[in-house]
Every structure is written in C-alpha cells, then in structure tokens.
Amino acid sequence: MNKPIITLSNVYKSFEDKHVLQGLDLTIYAGETFVILGPSGCGKSVSLKIITGLLKPDAGNIFVKDKCINSMNERELNNIRMDFGMLFQNAALFDSLTVGENVSFGLKEHGNYSKNEIAEIVEEKLSMVGLPGISAKMPSELSGGMRKRVGLARAIALKPKIIFYDEPTTGLDPIMSTEIDMLVLKLQQELKVTSVVITHDMKSAFRIADRVGLHYEGKLWEVSTPQEFQQSENPFVQKFIRGEPQELDDLSKETNKGAKK
Amino acid sequence: MNQALINIFRLPGSWILGFIMHLGRVTLLSMQSIYWMFRGKIFRNHFWQTLNLVGVQSLPLISFTALFSGMVLVVQVGNQFMDLGAESYIGGVVGLSLTRELSPLMVSIILAARIGSSMAAELGTMKVTEQVDALEVMATNPVQYLVVPRVLACCFFTPVLVIYSNVVGICGGWAVAIGQIGVNHSLFVESLIQMVSNYDFFSGLLKSIAFGFIVAIIGCYKGLSTAGGAKGVGTSTTQSVVIIITSILVFNYFFSLAFFTYLRLIGRM
Numbered sequence: 001m002n003k004p005i006i007t008l009s010n011v012y013k014s015f016e017d018k019h020v021l022q023g024l025d026l027t028i029y030a031g032e033t034f035v036i037l038g039p040s041g042c043g044k045s046v047s048l049k050i051i052t053g054l055l056k057p058d059a060g061n062i063f064v065k066d067k068c069i070n071s072m073n074e075r076e077l078n079n080i081r082m083d084f085g086m087l088f089q090n091a092a093l094f095d096s097l098t099v100g101e102n103v104s105f106g107l108k109e110h111g112n113y114s115k116n117e118i119a120e121i122v123e124e125k126l127s128m129v130g131l132p133g134i135s136a137k138m139p140s141e142l143s144g145g146m147r148k149r150v151g152l153a154r155a156i157a158l159k160p161k162i163i164f165y166d167e168p169t170t171g172l173d174p175i176m177s178t179e180i181d182m183l184v185l186k187l188q189q190e191l192k193v194t195s196v197v198i199t200h201d202m203k204s205a206f207r208i209a210d211r212v213g214l215h216y217e218g219k220l221w222e223v224s225t226p227q228e229f230q231q232s233e234n235p236f237v238q239k240f241i242r243g244e245p246q247e248l249d250d251l252s253k254e255t256n257k258g259a260k261k
Numbered sequence: 262m263n264q265a266l267i268n269i270f271r272l273p274g275s276w277i278l279g280f281i282m283h284l285g286r287v288t289l290l291s292m293q294s295i296y297w298m299f300r301g302k303i304f305r306n307h308f309w310q311t312l313n314l315v316g317v318q319s320l321p322l323i324s325f326t327a328l329f330s331g332m333v334l335v336v337q338v339g340n341q342f343m344d345l346g347a348e349s350y351i352g353g354v355v356g357l358s359l360t361r362e363l364s365p366l367m368v369s370i371i372l373a374a375r376i377g378s379s380m381a382a383e384l385g386t387m388k389v390t391e392q393v394d395a396l397e398v399m400a401t402n403p404v405q406y407l408v409v410p411r412v413l414a415c416c417f418f419t420p421v422l423v424i425y426s427n428v429v430g431i432c433g434g435w436a437v438a439i440g441q442i443g444v445n446h447s448l449f450v451e452s453l454i455q456m457v458s459n460y461d462f463f464s465g466l467l468k469s470i471a472f473g474f475i476v477a478i479i480g481c482y483k484g485l486s487t488a489g490g491a492k493g494v495g496t497s498t499t500q501s502v503v504i505i506i507t508s509i510l511v512f513n514y515f516f517s518l519a520f521f522t523y524l525r526l527i528g529r530m
Contacts, residue, residue, distance in 0.1 A: 081400040090391065
C-alpha cells in the first residue's frame, strides 16, 4: 500500500448544538480512490471542507502530505491547495465567466502560461471530459451533466495530485451518472491522482472505489474494500446498503455499544 | 419570576451581541480589504466592471436626481429670500447645500440602492452556489478577488459622481433662479463664488470617499455572509440597503460635526 496522503485524527466539528463530526479518524493513501458514503446531512461535505481548509475543526488534526494544515496560515494553506482539484456538488462554475475562462481560471492565476498555451490546455482538458469546442459558451447554457464535466475540467486544469468530488452523480440521470463514474476512473488511470469521493449513490461508489467508508453520526464506520463492505455483517451497514430507512439511529447506537463492550 | 426577567433581557441582549458581532466582522473585512489593496494584485476586470456599474450606469439617475434637487431647493428658498431682500444669497445657499450635504448624501443613497444591493445579491449568489468556496480551493483569496476591486471602484468614483452632481444641481438651481424667480445672473454666480469655499467642496468629496467605502464594504459583507439559498440572497440584499443607508446617515452626522465644528475650531486656534 502507498503512503498516507491525507490523515484526519480525532476531528470534531459542531455548528451551534449540532455535532457534525465526533472524533472522525480517516487515512487516505496516495493513488487510491476513497469513497465516503453516508446519508444526506450526516456531515460528509463538512469532512471534505475540513480537509480542503474551507472549515476549521473544533478539535483534532488534519495532515495533508504529512503537514498539519489546521495550524497553517493562508499562504501555506494555498501552497497545499495548489495540489487540490475539486468538483463541487453543483459544479460551482463562475457564472459570469465563459466555460473557457472557468477552466483557465487557475492557469491564469497561478500558472505562467502564454495565451496560446492556456487555450491549448483548456481545449485539452475539455476534450478529456468529452466536451471539446465549448469554451465560448456560458455556464447557463449547459445541462447539469455538462456543468459537472466542465467543473471536472476546471478541477484538473492545474494537474492536481488530489481530486475531491462532492456528490458527483447527484441530480443526474443514470446514464449520465455512469458517464461521470467512467470519467472519474479514466482520470484516475490517466493522471494517477488520489481521489476522495463523497456520495450516497451506492452503485457509483462500488463502481469507482478502491476503499469505502460509511459516514454516520460524525464518524467513519466499516472502512473496507467495496466487496468487503457489501459482505459486512454490521447490521447498520446492511440496512444502509439496502436503503432501509427505519431504525438506522437505533442500530448505530447498538453497534456503538457493542464496539465499546 | 427569574425566568421571566431573563426573557425580558434576552431579546435586547441578543440584538446587542448580534450588532457587536457584525460590527467586528465588517471591521475585519475592511482591514483585510485595505491589506490586500496594498499587498496583492488588483483584479482589473472586476474593477472596470464595477466602475462601469458605479459610474456610467448611475449617471442618468444621478443627473435626474441632482437636477431636480437643485431646482426644488431654489423653489423652496427663492421666493422667501426675494421677499426678505436676500436674493444675493440664493446662489450661495444652493451651492453650500449641494456641496456640503445634498450631493454626497444623494449620490451615496443612490449607490446604496443600485450598487450595494447588486453587490450583496451577486456575492450572495456566489456564496450559496459554492463559487466562493471554489475560489478558495483554487488558492484565490475571495477578499482580494471579489471585495478589493469593488471597494476601490466605489471609493474612486463616488467623489467623481459627487462633483458631477454638484455641477448638475447648481445648474438646475440657476435655471429656476433666473427663469422662474427672477434672480439676476451675476448676483447668483457672485454669491456662489463668495459663499462656497474650497473647504466646503473638499469636505463633501472626502465624505463621499468614506460613503463609497461603506457602500462597497457592507454590500460585499452582506453578500459573503449570505446563507440559506434564494431566500438568504433576498434577505441579504434588503438588509444591505437598509444598513448602508443607516450607516451613511449616522456617519454623515459625525463627519459634519468634525468638518464644520471641531476642525474649524482647530483652524481658528
């Protein structure tokens, strides 16, 4: 196994009286695709925002490439972020900029490229996500799936080492979801990046993941390969896989008690 | 009994705490903006876009408002001054009212409604659609990218609009004074020149730079602190206009007090 690239150690985060993360531990290894599964509103996106430095944890440490990021100043954090690419839930394209300007944003801000080089890279990245020749379009002219793919082209423009995907298939039809999954796998193979994916789409998770973890009640449960995860004897995991809504809470408490004993 | 007493103080207490919290955050944002103005690169595209919005697109409304304010000012004071035999003061009164108070206030309130609300809505939408988060993940400081160009454009162009408003307002007043009230042209111009000093003119301009800063910083602050989707954007937009206008009126009092009471006293010493 490769060396750890992201480590979360005993991380806590609360918003007023809502305790979103309660001692989250997580290790992600270089080059793997790690999928965080979990029901809506359980704090998956908060974990991602904490890893990317968008939120500060109340307690605990976050290490990216062996460097603790929660004690970093903005400049140091931005240096780390140069290795990040992120696909947001609704793509988060800058709606006042064209597709080309969106994809080239990071290149213009942080790269030292000529106009021609930027145009070439934009076209190359758009082709990689299957959308060549649309750089003059505005984000408002694109469908949901196209927006996500442009978001992905923007995320990979600066050749990141870690790509974060926040619900990449949410709101897409099954065919488009499969296409996005294929794209995640393709980028993984071509760019050799580490991918961290947050989703509640079970099919998608099992298709793309090297390892899966179930996020619930502020912690990660049952971190394992997709095959092991599906065969888990943990009743809470089985309920979640089958999509049975009732008693998730009770089951999680029971499993917790069992673990403590 | 104790609980009832606590409840009575709870609401005003939460208002006061909320006010202090927002004041602190606006101060912090102001300091960050000033820091980035001198330390980072200025995003020219946003600067020119805001300048166009603040300047060129505000001109028709400011022309209209300034013209009719100057005209109505002369209608209000003209006849009474004529009755008192004080027609030689009309030009000066119009000039003083416009340069010291009316133009800076009028322009800033128009900018609050047009620009402050637009900034709050634009940045608020960017916040709720995670575009601000996207900027941060791409190692770009949102204050440097979004706030600084807007603040600079407002601080730079508000005084220009105030000068323009002064000129248009005085022209409106002159037209009514000459055409309707029957004041002598040279008397109007003479009193204007005699009564309006450089100090009056520049105090209005200085105030307007501060008002421009208030418009941009509060508009951006409300935008960047937006939460809760479309409803949140609506709330931020409305609140930004209310807070900007209230702040401008309060600051205007203290500026007037400083410029026309304390600084003059110091000048005479």
